[in-house]
Every structure is written in C-alpha cells, then in structure tokens.
Amino acid sequence: MAMMTGEQYEASLRKLNLQVYQFGKKVENVVDDPIIRPSMNAVKLTYELAHQPEYEDLMTATSHISGKKINRFTHIHQSTDDLVKKTKMGRLLGSLTGCCFQRCVGMDAMNALSIVTYDIDQKLGTEYNKRFLKYLAYVQENDLTCDGAMTDPKGDRSLPPHKQPDPDMFLHVVEEKEDGIVVRGAKAHQTGAVNSHEIIVMPTISMREADAEYAVSFALPADAEGITYIMGRQSCDTRKLEAGKIDRGNSLFGGHEALVVFDDVFVPWERVFMYKEFEFAGQLVENFASYHRQSYACKAGVGDVLIGATQTIAEYNGAAKASHVKDKIIEMNHLNETLFCGSVACACEGGKQPSGTYLVNTLLANVCKQNVTRFPYEIARLAQDIAGGLMVTLPSEDDFKSPEVGEWLTKYYKTCEGISTENRNRMLRLIENITLGTAAVGYLTESMHGAGSPQAQRIMISRQVNMAQKQKAAKQLCGIKEEE
C-alpha cells in the first residue's frame, strides 16, 4: 500500500478495537466521537496532503529500505535536507490545522530508535537494529501512525524507578517468557494515542543498573490486549458537543492526549528494541528529545494562524492602524519567526550518525525548544491585548440567535461599517481557542512541557556548549597567557 489516503486512514482506525474511556464511560465509536473527531481530522490531513502535488515534496520521501514513495511521517532522515523538510512540514501542518496534528511523536521515536538500536548492537552484539528495521518496513508499507510513548507517571520525582513505593510508576518488565516479555505501567499525556495504529514505548529517563528492568523499548499494535486509554480533558472541550460551531473557535481540527495503561501486556521478542540495556536509556531519551524539540516548528505554524487572527480582529475593531498595534504585530511575527529559525538551524546543522540516520544538532534543538517554552506565551499575550476583553465575555452563539436578546447583541457588538458581527465573533472565538481553549493545550502547555520541561533543555544547553573554547577566545583577546 505504501501511502494511505485520508479515507483509508479513517477506515483503518475503524478496524481497531481500542479500549478508550472518557467522562467515566467506555467510548464505543472512537472515530465518530464528537470530542475526539477533530483530533482525528488533524491526523487525517497528514494523509490527505501527501497525495496533493503541491505538498508532495514536503509530505513524502523515498524510503531508504524499499526505495518506495512514503509519507514523510514514516521516514528515517537520510540528509540535512530531510531534516529541513521535516521542520517545514511541521510548520505547514500547524498553520493548516491551528492545533497539534499529533503524528510527529511517532516519527521522532522511530528516528531515535534507528540510531540507538544500531549503537546497542555495535557495542553489545545484539540484533535490535535488524528487528527495528523490519518493524519500520511494516510501518512504512502500511503507512501507519505511531504514538511515541516516553513519559511515565514518575510518582515521587525525587526517586529513581526502583525506589518508588509503587514499582509501576515507571513502565517495567514483570515477566520474561520464551517468546517475549510482559510489561506493566503507564504512559502519561500521550498525544494522538487513540488516533494511532501503533504505540512505541521508550524509557523516560537515564537509568542505572538497579533500574535495568525499566530500561525497555518496544512497539505494540494500539489495540493489543491489556492496553487501556483514558482521555485527558481540555479546557472548553464540551463545546464540541454543542450544535453550533462558532463557539468552538476551530470548527475543524483539534488535538488530544490520553493516559495509556499497560496492564500486564505481552510483547513478542521481534517487537522489543531495548531490554535491560540501561546504559543506552539516556541516549534514547536524548536523541528522541532532540528530534522532538526540533518538531516544535509546528508552533510557528499555529503562531501563523494566531497572528493572522490578531491582525484580522484589529481590522474588525478599527484599531489596525494604531502604531502600537502595528508594532505588537511586528513583535509577534519576530517571535514566531525566531521559533522557526531555531528549528531550521538545528536541522541544517544536523549530522550523520553511525547508523546512517541524520540527527539534528542537539545543542540548537534544545535552544529551539527553550524559546518555544516562552515565545508562544508572549505571542498569546499580545493577541489577547489586541483582541480586547470581548474574547472572554462574548455571549454564546445561541444568545446571538435568540429572538429575545439576539438583536441587542448584534447591535452592541457591532464595530466598523461593513464588518459582520458574526465574523468578528468567529475570529474572537478562534483567538480564545488557541490562547485559552482546547488548542491552548497544544499551543501553550505543550510548548512548556512537551519534549521535556524547560529545565531539561537548560541542562542539555549547559552540557553541550563549548565553554572552554569561549574562555580561550576571551583570554586570547585580552592578553591572558596561562600555563598549559
């Protein structure tokens, strides 16, 4: 098959037997559930665009295994050009969906595993890379969406896995069998989990020998026996249950996260990519995190939507010509393009690993993500400044339609001549959605914590800058000579 259409993707999800819970009840029809559906629409777009000639260059690639044309989300980067295209693909999709389109996490997990399985084999004589490449060929051939599952619940943050009072706070192996392993635990905040065909599990942190049973990586079909999904709530999520669409802000797309519970789940050996090689857990975390920190170019795409919405609302309000408004919009663009620069830079400066896979420049990827933990908040602040207070006090779509009060709303919320009150409402709701509503999960809090909280990047930055070289340059210029 190699590349599914959007319709084929949707049909393939209907065949899965996922155990999904939401609002305390089992979801029987996941694909058509009104809360989940917009997130499925966003992933579906990654399939649809791959078939459109104008997006072919960004959305597809040539498999280094089969030589066939594949969706870029299943590709292993073979050059810095591939890495740059990944950045541009993320921004494109962010700007077309205005939310998290979810499919990057699995791509980043596969690229990290293509590097680390090779390195484990080189050092320990194992066969993980061969297994992984066979699995990858299956993912590429069937054009699957994979959930990248790294984050454990972690319990008491001050304790390593083996010292947790409850040993399941980090996912671990509970039994070894002749044909595979049995795992127990959970993965939290899983983006796009119930829109995925596969789930790829990786350890969350660096580990020592005492944590060997937690140093495990593998892939499972999303509906494997023993896996349960519990959907996370999003601010304003139940607006998706209302008949009108204006109050949703984004009438087409959304994202989702879920807690994924592994209740003694069997994994056959051919799908195990790390088993007790604790000394490689840290490398897998760092490689995945670096790729995923690059992936936050998507926020520049969502930023494009927010900036467009802000400029439009300024025009609707009659404030667009004010010099401070113009300047604030310049600032929003400056911050947004700086986000994009970081992602492009770490891609251009990437390099070939022993496995042949190209990895981003990890220092620049961390700098990129550190900016992402801040700039979207400032862009959102400026958008709210320009939008005005009505963004949070606007009555409902039903009130505007009400025979009793609708006329007053239309009269008192009118702005410039020729501007429709309904269009103004739509734009205000979109800004609300991205800065306070369902999409703020992706645009703001995911920018903060996704791919690691800010401190994780600061640690990596401090480790990776060449301080000795900087000191040498400074000393040389002011004439300091030191003994060798």
Ligand SMILES: Cc1cc2nc3c(=O)[nH]c(=O)nc-3n(C[C@H](O)[C@H](O)[C@H](O)COP(=O)(O)OP(=O)(O)OC[C@H]3O[C@@H](n4cnc5c(N)ncnc54)[C@H](O)[C@@H]3O)c2cc1C
């Ligand atoms: C919207 C969203 C989507 C996500 N999607 C995914 C996904 O698809 N896959 C996935 O695997 N993960 C995903 N994540 C998880 C993300 O990687 C984590 O949120 C992140 O690593 C932080 O972990 P945490 O949420 O448990 O917070 P915590 O680790 O509890 O961090 C909270 C604060 O405590 C600090 N802290 C924590 N532990 C320590 C310590 N030992 N010492 C000092 N300070 C500490 C942190 O620096 C931070 O400031 C997602 C998160 C969000 C919000």
